[in-house]
Amino acid sequence: MTYIDAHCHLLDISEFKLARTAGVDSIICNAINPKDWHQVLALENVIHAIGIHPWHVSDLPENAMTDLEKLLEQNPGAHIGEIGLDKCKGDFYKQEEIFMLQLELAQKLQRPVHVHCVRAWGEMLPILKGHKDLKYLFHGFSGDKNVVRFLSDYDAYFSVNRATKIPLIPADKLLIESDAPDGLPSPANLPFLYLQLGVQSAQIEQNFQRFLNGR
Numbered sequence: 001m002t003y004i005d006a007h008c009h010l011l012d013i014s015e016f017k018l019a020r021t022a023g024v025d026s027i028i029c030n031a032i033n034p035k036d037w038h039q040v041l042a043l044e045n046v047i048h049a050i051g052i053h054p055w056h057v058s059d060l061p062e063n064a065m066t067d068l069e070k071l072l073e074q075n076p077g078a079h080i081g082e083i084g085l086d087k088c089k090g091d092f093y094k095q096e097e098i099f100m101l102q103l104e105l106a107q108k109l110q111r112p113v114h115v116h117c118v119r120a121w122g123e124m125l126p127i128l129k130g131h132k133d134l135k136y137l138f139h140g141f142s143g144d145k146n147v148v149r150f151l152s153d154y155d156a157y158f159s160v161n162r163a164t165k166i167p168l169i170p171a172d173k174l175l176i177e178s179d180a181p182d183g184l185p186s187p188a189n190l191p192f193l194y195l196q197l198g199v200q201s202a203q204i205e206q207n208f209q210r211f212l213n214g215r
Helices: 013-021 034-042 064-074 092-109 121-131 145-153 187-197 201-213
Strands: 003-008 024-030 047-050 079-086 113-118 135-139 155-160 174-176
Touching: 003 135, 003 155, 003 174, 003 187, 003 201, 013 024, 013 187, 024 079, 024 187, 034 047, 034 064, 047 064, 064 092, 079 092, 079 121, 079 135, 092 113, 092 121, 113 121, 121 145, 174 187, 174 201
Parallel strands: 003 024, 024 047, 047 079, 079 113, 113 135, 135 155, 155 174
Antiparallel strands: none
């Protein structure tokens, strides 16, 4: 049996090796600001995602978006993430500006985007209307059935590490995440999480392959 970690962050390399030993076959590692882009891209045997997290929009260097585009062009397999909106922390107006710029970059380069949204669905969904043909992964999904219904026409997937939202998510759009180190301590905990959530490894694997390779 294999396991998929749809969303985590920078960890000591030993944690990624331990996860492999535990049967975690694929890991998506997300950067959160320009300071960790190169560190994430240097990791081996993971899928890279680089972007500007909404908590980090206020202290960006002037050339951040230019540098992000250059790195993505140099790394054609990299996704864009973690990006999004969060009303609980930071400059929300600046978040909207940077989020829209990153969506435009994703549109230009046709890259999947990994989205963080906390208490901002009312603002996010209208923005997404202008980027309907992108592939999305909504990590730590916090929306309700109306959000899922809105996104039903999108190439959108939803990752969780708690059971509460699973009933809302179509079975073929569900992914599982550690969100390590902020959620679970390590991707190596995924086998226990799968068991706790009662999800089928084969279904998650199929969903993940569709997320990577097409609808």
